[in-house]
Amino acid sequence: MSDRQPTDTTTPAAHTPSEAAAGSPAASNAEVLATPGLSRRHFAALGGATALGALLPRSIVDRAAAAAGDRSGREAHPAVADAPEPLPAFRYPMESQTGRVYAVGSAKESTVKQMPVAEGLAGVSMRLQPGAIRELHWHALAAEWAFVVTGHCQTTTFDPEGRSEINNFGPGDVWYFPRGFAHSIQGSGPGECHFVLIFDNGHFSEYGTFSLTDWTSLTPTHVLAQNFGVAESVFAKVPKGELYIGPGRVPSADAVARPDGAAHDAPVTHKYRLLAQAPRESPGGTIRIVSSVEFPISGGMTGAYLTIAPGGLRTMHWHPNADEWQYYVTGQARLTVFGSSGRVRTEDVSAGDATYIPRGYGHHIENVGSEQCRIIAGFNSGFYQEIGLAAWMHNIPPALMTDNLGIPEETARRMEQPAVPIAARA
């Protein structure tokens, strides 16, 4: 991949004219071309890439030369004093952290603390051994959407109307717990269960949940006795401090929510089988999407599962109504995020990484590896929206596209192939 951009490449707009004019190695082509007195024509006249090649990184030289070569009739924007900040990092190597490690499970998270740009969504990679309990808890700040990657587990949930549900999950299944709903997760074996959790608040930390043992261990036993209507001695051995993940018995597949064996009575299920959904087939891969339309309880979030074949491209698009948080299950990809004002950032992404794309930011994903790229994605809206660049271009007059994009009108008229969410290798 000789033409690859270096990881974490940022091309910000000009900072100050003096920085760019000095030919700083850190200056991008946008900085160079935005310098007063140095238009694209002037840049070309100076010898363009050849003259500045010794001063600028190769990727910058290549882009500058391309800009100077065929767009000489257009002047660059003048530098402005309030140029935006460079784009921040959109990738965090979540699986490479240690996280919380217990005898029977583990948790690794990505919040605004690990990835500051991710204001709108957070995520966790969690593993539970058979019987291990992610203890009874709730979240004050976020709803919880989850996708089971491998293994099996069982959840319980209890809602404000006094209704409960128990569900068994396998690979490709999704759950959703609205903000504040009580719930638990337990590995049901055989083998480890690995799932990815996504929360609709970037400031939410999985380590700051409201756990049963955290509260009971901080409450006098006479209060617990009065609260539950049993003898105080019953609570002599309640855990001291938060259990979080602890050992337990492998749950019965036909477990019931209440001691009296009453049927589950949640009116809207918390489980959705995403991989059982027929995918949207595309030349370069597949997409499955589950919003509140398919999964009514998921009122605050939408989830997606993408596969991109080697060489494939998740085409250029943005989401008008939601931020996007991604977890890469397999493969090697190149995620590029467009942030307006001459800013774009490309990140090399591989299995175990979390990424984040703010609402409205343009983005595309290239599978640059030799294996299929599989991605779990979550959005902080229960309604899914996207606008694709190719689809947009197919819905404007060819003359407008010609004038705006600078391509021959005859070509614009011939661009009749349907837009696809994932394009095959070129």
Ligand SMILES: [Fe+2]
């Ligand atoms: Fe939770």
Ligand SMILES: [Fe+2]
């Ligand atoms: Fe997207």
